[in-house]
Amino acid sequence: MPYDIKDASLSKKGRLRIEWADDNMPVLNLIRKRFAKEKPLAGTKVACCLHVTTETAVLMLTLKAGGAQVSLCASNPLSTQDDVAASLAKDYGIPVFAIKGEDHKRYYKHIEAVLATEPDLTMDDGADLVSVIHKRKGHIPLGGTEETTTGVIRLRAMEKEKKLLYPIIAVNDAQTKYLFDNRYGTGQSTIDGIIRATNKLVAGTNFVVCGYGWCGRGAAMRAKGLGANVIVIEVDPFKALEAVMDGFQVMPIARAAKIGDIFLTVTGDINVIRPEHFLVMKDKAIVCNSGHFNVEIDIPGLRRLSRKQRMTRDFVEEFILRDGRRIYLLGDGRLINLAAAEGHPAQVMDMSFANQALSAEFMKKNCRKLEKKVYKVPVDIDRRIAELKLDSMGVTIDRLTMEQKKYLASWEMGT
Missing domain, CATH: 3.40.50.720 (NAD(P)-binding Rossmann-like Domain)
Incomplete structure (x- = not known):
C-alpha cells in the first residue's frame, strides 16, 4: 500500500487520539454501523483532500466500512496531524499522503497521488483537488462533495462559467454544517x-x-x-x-x-x-x-x-x-x-462529516441523474443528522399536532 507520512512510529499515539475522537462522534458512529451492514459504497474509489485530523480519520473509517476504497491527502500544508496520518496508514491500511509543513511541490504531489487511483468520487476541502482534476483533464469522477465556504465559492464560479465537469454537493451549505461547524x-x-x-x-x-x-x-x-x-x-x-x-x-x-x-x-x-x-x-x-x-x-x-x-x-x-x-x-x-491547535472539536465535526458520509452515499446512487452543477445537501439528510445529534445528546423536542399542521397548511383560519 503506497503512502507518504512523516513517521510511522507515531501510529500508536495517533490511534489513541482517533479512538478519543470516535468516542465523541455518535452520529458518525451510527452511520458507520449501517454502512458496515449495507455496504452502500462497495467498490467505489473515493479520493479525499481534507485536513488530516482525528475527526477526518473517523470519517475515513466510516467510508471504508461502507465498502469504499479510500485514499487521503491534506487540504492544507499545515493542518496535518502526523500521528493521525501514521495511524491511518499503519493501523487501518488507508493510503495517506500528508506531512505537516510540506512544501508547495510536495502538497501537489500528494494530490496527484490520490488522483492516480482514478476515483469515482472526490471529497474536497477548498476545491484544490477539483481544480487539479480540471487542469489536468484526465480521468473525470462521477461526483463529489465540498466541505468549505471557500471551496463552494470556487465551484460555483466554475459552474457559472460552465466549466464544472461533474456534479458536486456543497456540504458546507447544510444547516448542520455551517450553523454549527463554522460558528x-x-x-x-x-x-x-x-x-x-x-x-x-x-x-x-x-x-x-x-x-x-x-x-x-x-x-x-x-x-x-x-x-x-x-x-x-x-x-x-x-x-x-x-x-x-x-x-x-x-x-x-x-x-x-x-x-x-x-x-x-x-x-x-x-x-x-x-x-x-x-x-x-x-x-x-x-x-x-x-x-x-x-x-x-x-x-x-x-x-x-x-x-x-x-x-x-x-x-x-x-x-x-x-x-x-x-x-x-x-x-x-x-x-x-x-x-497551532487541533482544529474543530469532534462533537461538532460529527455533524459535518455525517453530511460528508451521507452525501457520498447519495452521490453514488444518483450521480448519473445529476447535471454538472453544485447541489445542496438534500433536506432530508440535513434534518436527519440534526435529529440524530439531538438524540445523542439526550434532547427531545415536540411534534406538531394534526390540528397545528392543518392550521399551518391553510389560509382560511385567522384570529
Whole structure:
C-alpha cells in the first residue's frame, strides 16, 4: 500500500487520539454501523483532500466500512496531524499522503497521488483537488462533495462559467454544517490556536475580526466571551448591521489597524490586511487567519516592509519593521486553528462529516441523474443528522399536532 507520512512510529499515539475522537462522534458512529451492514459504497474509489485530523480519520473509517476504497491527502500544508496520518496508514491500511509543513511541490504531489487511483468520487476541502482534476483533464469522477465556504465559492464560479465537469454537493451549505461547524467549531478552535501559539491574555485586547460570516460570528462571540473588545470589519451592509446589533464595534480596516492588538481574517478573500495597514499597527500587533487559504494577509507585502524576520515561538514569526515596530504573524498565515491547535472539536465535526458520509452515499446512487452543477445537501439528510445529534445528546423536542399542521397548511383560519 503506497503512502507518504512523516513517521510511522507515531501510529500508536495517533490511534489513541482517533479512538478519543470516535468516542465523541455518535452520529458518525451510527452511520458507520449501517454502512458496515449495507455496504452502500462497495467498490467505489473515493479520493479525499481534507485536513488530516482525528475527526477526518473517523470519517475515513466510516467510508471504508461502507465498502469504499479510500485514499487521503491534506487540504492544507499545515493542518496535518502526523500521528493521525501514521495511524491511518499503519493501523487501518488507508493510503495517506500528508506531512505537516510540506512544501508547495510536495502538497501537489500528494494530490496527484490520490488522483492516480482514478476515483469515482472526490471529497474536497477548498476545491484544490477539483481544480487539479480540471487542469489536468484526465480521468473525470462521477461526483463529489465540498466541505468549505471557500471551496463552494470556487465551484460555483466554475459552474457559472460552465466549466464544472461533474456534479458536486456543497456540504458546507447544510444547516448542520455551517450553523454549527463554522460558528461553534471555528469560533472555539481559532481562539484555541491563537492562545496556544502566543499564550497571550485575550481579555482587555482590541480583537479585530475581518469578516462576519458564520466563522467570523463564532470567533467574535468567543473573543467577547474571553473579555476582548471586539471590532468587526465588513463590506456587506447586512452583516455589518448584524454585527452592530450583536454589540460589536464596526469600522473600516484602515481605522481598526491603528488600534487593534489581535487581527483575525475569516473572509475567504485576498489581501484583506495590506502594507498600508501594517504601517500603522501598534508595536507587537498579532496577525492571523482562519480562512482556508493564506492569501487573506498580504505576507509578501509584510516581508517587503520588514528589515528582519525570525521565529520567536512555534508558529509565531516576528517581522521587525524599519522603524523597529514588531508585527507577529501566526502559523504562516494559514488556518491558525489547525496550524497551532487541533482544529474543530469532534462533537461538532460529527455533524459535518455525517453530511460528508451521507452525501457520498447519495452521490453514488444518483450521480448519473445529476447535471454538472453544485447541489445542496438534500433536506432530508440535513434534518436527519440534526435529529440524530439531538438524540445523542439526550434532547427531545415536540411534534406538531394534526390540528397545528392543518392550521399551518391553510389560509382560511385567522384570529
